Amino acid sequence: MATRIALSLACGDYDINEGLISGAVRPQGVDLTVITASSPQRHFRMNRNAEFDASEFSLGSYIMAHARGDWPVIAIPAFPHRRFRHGYIFVNAASGIRSPKDLAGRRVGIRTWQTTAGLVARGILQDDHGVDLRSITWVAQDEEDIPLQPGRGFRMERAPLGREVTEMLVAGDLDGLIYPELPDQVRRGDPRVVRLFPDPKAAEIDHVTRTGFFPLMHTVVIRRALVEANPWLPRELLTAFRASKDQAFERMRDPRKVSLAWFAEAMAEQRRVLGDDPWAYDFARNRAGLAMMIRWSHEQGMIARQFEPEELFDPSVLVEPPHYV
Numbered sequence: 093m094a095t096r097i098a099l100s101l102a103c104g105d106y107d108i109n110e111g112l113i114s115g116a117v118r119p120q121g122v123d124l125t126v127i128t129a130s131s132p133q134r135h136f137r138m139n140r141n142a143e144f145d146a147s148e149f150s151l152g153s154y155i156m157a158h159a160r161g162d163w164p165v166i167a168i169p170a171f172p173h174r175r176f177r178h179g180y181i182f183v184n185a186a187s188g189i190r191s192p193k194d195l196a197g198r199r200v201g202i203r204t205w206q207t208t209a210g211l212v213a214r215g216i217l218q219d220d221h222g223v224d225l226r227s228i229t230w231v232a233q234d235e236e237d238i239p240l241q242p243g244r245g246f247r248m249e250r251a252p253l254g255r256e257v258t259e260m261l262v263a264g265d266l267d268g269l270i271y272p273e274l275p276d277q278v279r280r281g282d283p284r285v286v287r288l289f290p291d292p293k294a295a296e297i298d299h300v301t302r303t304g305f306f307p308l309m310h311t312v313v314i315r316r317a318l319v320e321a322n323p324w325l326p327r328e329l330l331t332a333f334r335a336s337k338d339q340a341f342e343r344m345r346d347p348r349k350v351s352l353a354w355f356a357e358a359m360a361e362q363r364r365v366l367g368d369d370p371w372a373y374d375f376a377r378n379r380a381g382l383a384m385m386i387r388w389s390h391e392q393g394m395i396a397r398q399f400e401p402e403e404l405f406d407p408s409v410l411v412e413p414p415h416y417v
Contacts, residue, residue: 095121097322099329102127102134103148103312107344108371109172111336119332121324131173131310132207132237132272138313139163139237146314146329148172152208152394154311155386156238158404159395165313166406168326169375170333173310177213178299179292180271182278182285187267192221192288198267199229201257204236205248206394209272212307215388216299225392231266233257242393261285297365305381306370311404319406326406334373375402375410 099119103109105128111117113126127144129137138147139157151171157163183189189198195217202210217223226245233251242248251257258275260266262284269275269285277285289295300306312333319325343349347356362370372378382401390398402410 096123097121097318097325098123098125099145099318099325100125100127100143101146101329102129102138102144104128104130104134104172104310106172108337108340109148109333111339112332117332117336117339119325119328121322121328122332124332132203132234136237142315145318146312148310149313150206150208150237151308151311151385152206152211152389153237154313155389155404156206156240156394159389159397159399160238164316166316166319166326167311167313167404168330168333168409169378169405170312170330170373171308171310171371171378172312172333172337174306174371175209175309176292176296176300177209177216177270177307178289178295179287180209180274181213181217181288182261182269182271182275183288184261184264184267185284185286186264189267189288192217192223195223195268195288196227199231199265200268200270201231201233201251201261201266202270203257203272204232204234205230205242205392206236206238206240207272208309210270211385211388211392211394212309213270214392215384218388218391220299231257231260240394244393246393300366303384305384306366308378308381308385314406323408326409330373330409337371337373374412375405376412 099122101124103126113128118124131150134147135150135153137143138149139153154167189195214225218225229247229249231249231251233256251260257266257269258277261269262277262282275285314326314329344359379401386398386401389395
């Protein structure tokens with residue numbers, strides 16, 4: 093590592109990224125500039141304008157771009173954002189939908205087809221509940237980040253200009269909704285919108301206990317040209333992401349650092365259900381989940397070919413060094 097390189101990194105403003113954001117953690121050989129930006133704006137800026145040297149990025153969109161072979165980036169197995177998705181499937185309370193199979197033949201809103209939250213939620217509805225995704229009319233709010241027409245019998249529409257799918261659900265123009273975040277109507281307790289799974293936490297614990305899958309939402313991508321010029325860069329950046337994450341969880345051991353009354357109990361429950369390191373930043377412990385997401389991407393018409401998860405990452409970070417457990 094004879095010279096230092098300048099590197100811009102865009103990521104979310106999360107506790108596990110704080111070490112990188114604050115400068116307490118720095119990858120060796122790198123003068124790092126961190127830009128905190130939220131998704132989906134961060135993903136759009138990286139995909140459409142290539143604004144950053146490295147970026148936290150939508151895993152669903154990255155799988156798509158990689159399969160097409162037309163995006164000059166490569167990933168490292170850091171996954172700064174994970175989220176269970178049963179609690180982000182909503183229905184209109186007057187729709188008569190009481191179970192996942194009741195979605196058949198209905199109109200369901202999404203932000204976009206390739207949004208990772210939607211990819212995962214649809215995969216779970218199909219695998220666990222036998223929902224025929226082709227029987228549903230899918231109404232997308234936004235333009236796809238990466239141009240996409242799923243085909244294969246999927247029925248797709250765009251929401252009318254000026255309307256949002258969250259409002260369409262409340263109005264009864266949609267029967268259901270899969271959304272990346274909690275809609276404002278849910279936050280306000282609007283009785284016209286209810287969750288498909290009345291006890292989403294119980295459903296999520298059941299799913300992860302059976303499958304071992306804690307849904308992966310984002311990964312981290314780096315420009316290929318930078319990696320080719322600096323082959324050591326992927327491992328150094330991965331090491332820094334790990335150090336930032338470990339630093340955050342060490343900080344959480346002190347109950348004074350988090351202003352929640354039962355935070356210690358919540359941490360203990362997470363450890364009991366998800367294990368000691370549910371945010372594992374390595375390839376081996378995430379391979380099965382990645383393979384499932386690639387399969388779902390193929391089944392949902394996002395990619396034309398299935399491939400091995402190893403393809404997604406720079407080869408230098410697929411095998412763990414002896415010092416990392």
